[in-house]
Amino acid sequence: MRKVRFRPQDIAEPFRIDEAVAPVPGPGQLLVDTEVVGVSLGLVRMLRAGAAGAAGPGGEMVGRVAALGAGVEGFRVGDRVGGVVFEDVYAESVLAVPAMVTAVPPRVTAAEALALVRGGLVALSALRAGRFARGESVLVTAAAGGSGHLAVQLAGALGAGRVVAAVGSADKADFVRGCGADEVVTYAQDSWGEPVDVVLDGVGGDLVQRGVDALRPHGRLVAFSAGGGTVDTAGLLGGLKSVIGFSIGLISRRQPELIEQRRAELWDLHGAGRLRPAHEALPLDRIAEAVGLIESRSNLGRVLLHTN
Structure with a gap:
């Protein structure tokens, strides 16, 4: 799979697309093949601070469940989901925790879902x-x-x-x-x-x-x-x-049922035509341009990357 490696200290090439082995879900984890991932101001701040660890940053994604770890209930392989993962989100496959993702209705495009889930x-x-x-x-x-x-x-x-x-x-x-x-x-x-x-x-x-x-x-x-x-x-x-x-974050940890209620309200408003998420999309290998849109605050709506 393709994955972005972050090198904020390298001014000439702070992002590099590497080939990597897809992760294997452990107990209580989902493996999700991503369709789109979000680019946020948090990523820009991380790069400005020169922060980079063994794992890449987390963020929002939308994709399909590819595998289930032991003990995972309520999801099946092939389910379409969206939500937040804690690390290495800029990749074709990511590991997710069930509590941090939600089912995406079939009528919603990946880009629209990414804008709404977070x-x-x-x-x-x-x-x-x-x-x-x-x-x-x-x-x-x-x-x-x-x-x-x-x-x-x-x-x-x-x-x-x-x-x-x-x-x-x-x-x-x-x-x-x-x-x-x-x-x-x-x-x-x-x-x-x-x-x-x-x-x-x-x-x-x-x-x-x-x-x-x-x-x-x-x-x-x-x-x-x-x-x-x-x-x-x-x-x-x-x-x-x-x-x-x-x-x-605090609501997500302490009141997950409230999060689901509000997501259901968002899906309903979107289905009724009351919400029209806007986005600017680029392929994964143009992440530097996506970050530039955020850094210059010139984006209109959500900035996202297609991963496949």
């Missing part, structure tokens, strides 16, 4: 964490990204009274309007317009405080980026505003 799950769960209610207004940062463009669509599908998309550059305006945004603002603008009830921040840094400033009284900001950021708590007091930290 990015859609994060977007929907962040909305729920912000206690979003029908009729409220929502502002989404990184609105053209893998999770952001789905958050814009989900807010509209679930009855938002107004959806504002915040993006890094004005050339993304048509794309996010096509996702259902009522208004588009850029990070460089002095004002993001009328205050909103909920902000979903997938960027971090200075935009966390910008998001708090964009909230109306009793508003809630959900921070789900690994980008950090600080907030002037004095600015929360008078307006009774809240900042809520969110990570899908």
